[in-house]
Amino acid sequence: MFQAPETTSARAEIPHVVIVGGGFAGLWAARGLARAAVRITLIDRGNHHLFQPLLYQVATAGLSAPDIAAPLRHILRRQRNVEVRMATVAAIEPGDKRLRLADGETLGFDYLLLATGATHAYFGNDAWAAHAPGLKTLDDALFLRRRLLTAFERAEAEVDPGQRAAWLDFAIVGGGPTGVELAGTLAEIARHTLRDEFRHIEPATARVRLIEAGPRVLPSFPERLSERARRQLERLGVEVLTDAPVTGIDAEGCRLGERLVPARTVVWAAGVAASPLARTLGVPLDRAGRVPVQPDLSVAAHPGIFVAGDLATVAQEDGRTVPGVAPAAKQMGRHVALTIRARLDGRRGKPFRYRDFGNLATIGRGAAVVDFGRLKFSGMLAWWFWLVAHVFFLIGFRNRLTVLLNWTWAYWTWQRGARIILGGGDDKR
């Protein structure tokens, strides 16, 4: 049934659009082609679209994995021109207009959208990965949840006071939105959620350190909001270290040159690199492995191939690149759909223009920062704004309801509903 289009004459007449990646860019592109005379194959390694902005809440036991994910098939079930395929793409063969799946099968395409996003990167220090796991997928989130919750269990069981304290030393590397969210939430868990539950340790004595290489946290925000974020973090109990580039990570903690920041549990929120699939395109990539694209988001050498989302580098008119955030990915996905429709009609696509609706980041209970250009605010109001926006953008009525219910419950009780340690057979620390 998955023959190359040229072998089925009836199908060959309908252009075949292959979308790799069911994130924001891929899903919005598929939806944007709902009424186009194309047949679409959406390929993803997993079976679900993930609402990545709330992934840190799964890692910190506030939400369950299914609360922030929905099966791609289910989202697209009524769009009859799409078929969803759970598979891993091994390589693109742009010259032959086809791609090869990990199981050896090949799939031809007329148009291709590559939207496989980014993964975490250790800047060439792959040995750090074992000590400082990152957060990109639901499996990453469940792994982190296990690490964070298990650290308190180990501290409770430890007889030696030095060892016990070591289990209560946490470090988050990277002061971007994910690092800030993780640090703030972890401090809240230690100070409030776990209160009264242990008999030998006082979880509130846990030290949560946020380590940022640059001069301030949330560097994509205006300086004033970075400063407010820092103060809000400190109020929640996080120690913020800036101008502190990490030079090493091992079982004892993070090295900042000569200095050791002790931490038995380290989380990596510092660097991302583009998905390695981009390399098989055979075009020059930028330093982070992303694909520089034309103004219409196509690849210079291969006009039928588009790249969108975190995998693409798009220069804006002011020279800055489009940020790697969910709204940008959705806009790019939608734009690729428009361009394909234009080309099918014999027109040329327009250049992509990123509309920046503003930037928000949450820090912890009652603490967030919002930047709408002229309108900037922080604190409780910003937090409520963040909350409403995130519930609104979640896919699926049920997901919104369960997330709201979980948050309401968490707000009143300071509890977190998903404090369940799963798996762990492979994490022998």
Added chain:
Amino acid sequence: MFQAPETTSARAEIPHVVIVGGGFAGLWAARGLARAAVRITLIDRGNHHLFQPLLYQVATAGLSAPDIAAPLRHILRRQRNVEVRMATVAAIEPGDKRLRLADGETLGFDYLLLATGATHAYFGNDAWAAHAPGLKTLDDALFLRRRLLTAFERAEAEVDPGQRAAWLDFAIVGGGPTGVELAGTLAEIARHTLRDEFRHIEPATARVRLIEAGPRVLPSFPERLSERARRQLERLGVEVLTDAPVTGIDAEGCRLGERLVPARTVVWAAGVAASPLARTLGVPLDRAGRVPVQPDLSVAAHPGIFVAGDLATVAQEDGRTVPGVAPAAKQMGRHVALTIRARLDGRRGKPFRYRDFGNLATIGRGAAVVDFGRLKFSGMLAWWFWLVAHVFFLIGFRNRLTVLLNWTWAYWTWQRGARIILGGGDDKR
């Protein structure tokens, strides 16, 4: 801090009760000792109490793992005489009144309750395990969920019609409550939940077979209800095979002597065996590895050691053994607490008497059987009764709310909220 009681003189005066296992028996025993002058250590391999009766719903993507589990520490946080310890017990040393943890530490006790339950057993055919995973823990449930959902994905991607059909052949081995629940729910998923989502297969053509060695499903129920359960299963689309003892399970399916029941996906719901920790007690066990106990639930050779829940064999006055169900485990746990309190007061404990409040099993949407002795019913009313009882007995206000919300949503939409494939790195089929 975890010294044997004799080394800390102040603590030595307070008797130390160690409970191994945080299931129904262990948790109810701990609660029953809330006002006793003892210090309690509750040890469990995981960090949570699991509401096992709804485990099949996690496996069939109806609920999230945290919906049916709660952290043991949290449940017991206000009971100051308990400490919860996440650890694996390697062996009991009954003569020395102590137990050894997997990390080498030893723990002394004055009273011990062993309540580690049962695990699935393949009657000596351990090679079947790879083809027919069982369902006892949350990790088992997530593994099964992945297998069941992935089978439909594989069928969709398969070009060969024979292979495609093979991916749609499911078999559940064992016609007890778990097997019946799994079979009924899986048939519902194939017929309703996945409707319209695939382009190359018709999920409703999936064949779900329930294979029972004995003459009828739900053998612990009266014959009339077994017959009704069978009819309800068949109405949901399940093929029920009785008098069909499985003699082999391999990649092609289940062997019944000469006959092959084809199934690419097999679930084991047939046999359980007691947790292997019982063997280290050094007392005679029954055929399933359970510990025969005295009328007060203590072990004959070791009056300070009790066994409760699925790990114990308790003969009732009518000669039948107490069934391995949640209410029995709770009653036994509570009874052990009473016996320990009696002994602390210098009295003897009373014999345990199981109060059978009735037996319920669900089959699928609108289908269940209820047996209250003289009152027996099935169908929609039984299903509502089952539903209310299970929500009522769930631990935790939040869990009840999220489960109710999920069920209401599922009832109206035929959807299942947790259809997210997690993990899978180790399952290469």
